Each structure stands twice: as structure tokens, then as C-alpha cells.
Amino acid sequence: KNQVEQSPQSLIILEGKNCTLQCNYTVSPFSNLRWYKQDTGRGPVSLTIMTFSENTKSNGRYTATLDADTKQSSLHITASQLSDSASYICVVSHTNAGKSTFGDGTTLTVKP
């Protein structure tokens, strides 16, 4: 069964600190991997997307990495801000255009 597992489930950090969120997947065949940020009460917003051949992608203070051999991805947040408090969701897409598998998300809380 295609699965996406994220860790940790939740994380609390102080404002200004860095953090790294993990995503392991078993989806095969693999098309791309996307990280989303979901604020409370809102829909997810795409942060990065990576294909099989890419191993890093940045969007401001967010940097995603991908190791397609080990089927692992990480999302690194630099110099965290209070507005980074949200759920971060890893999504792996199959080669079938309509199908994606979503992780359960990591809830990040940034405290002043």
C-alpha cells in the first residue's frame, strides 16, 4: 500500500530557531513530492514541489530536500517566525495524474 509518514507529529520551537520536518514514503511509481503549509481554518498552500530528478528546492526560508533512493524528504525552516505556526503536509503523487497520497502532517508551533 502506498504510504506517506511524517515525523514528528508535533513540534514546538522558539521564534528565530531552525527546524526540520521529515517525510518518508513508499509510493511507487513516483511522480513528484510537494510540501504544503496549512494554517488553522484554511486550505493547504503549496510551498515546494520536486520531481524525481531534483534533490533540493527553496522557497524563501523553506528548503525541501528529496532523496529518491531512500524515499525520504525533509522540510527545513530557517529563522522561524510566529507565522510559521501551522500544519505542514507532505504529499507524494503517483504517475497517475489524479492520485496523490497525503501524510497526516506535522503541527508546528512557534513560541515567542
Next chain:
Amino acid sequence: DAGITQSPRHKVTETGTPVTLRCHQTENHRYMYWYRQDPGHGLRLIHYSYGVKDTDKGEVSDGYSVSRSKTEDFLLTLESATSSQTSVYFCAIGVGEGSPLHFGNGTRLTVT
């Protein structure tokens, strides 16, 4: 925000009644998706559409039907609502590379 609107934003209905949720986009994207989000589960695909009148089932399609008569509108119908369908429903749009580009802000449905 991307041009995607869900209506209604909140709805309370009784078991056994039919319910229709609407998703409207102004981006002219080919792909439209319906997901549900529940505690303890990642976003799960209900149905998706890859063009007008072209739809396919997702992983949790039982009890739901969809219709897409125009590019901009994607309707989700609960034929006879049950309490297990209490959830937050998200519509999303995309260009077909596997995962949605943009999500709506969700419809919170409560079935009593």
C-alpha cells in the same frame, strides 16, 4: 488567493438528507478535486475531474457523487448524508502533474 471558492462554508444537516457542496474556480485549470479532512487522517481524495464531464473515483468515494458540467464548477453530492460524513471538505484545482496547486478554504459539514 487563487480564484477558488467553496460554498457553503458551513452546513449542518440531518442524517438521510441530500447535500450538495459547490466549488467554483476562475483559474481555468483542467483538474479539480474533492478531499475530506478528518482528525487522525491525512487529506483523502473523494473524487476528481480531469475535464468537463470527465470524473474518476478516489479512495473514499462511497456515498458521494460528483458532476462537472462546466470547467469552472465541480459539485460534490452526498446522496443521503450519514454521521460518518461529518468532516471538512476541501476542493482543489491543478494542472495535472499529480498534486493540486491550490485549495479552497473548506466547507465544514456536520451531519446530526
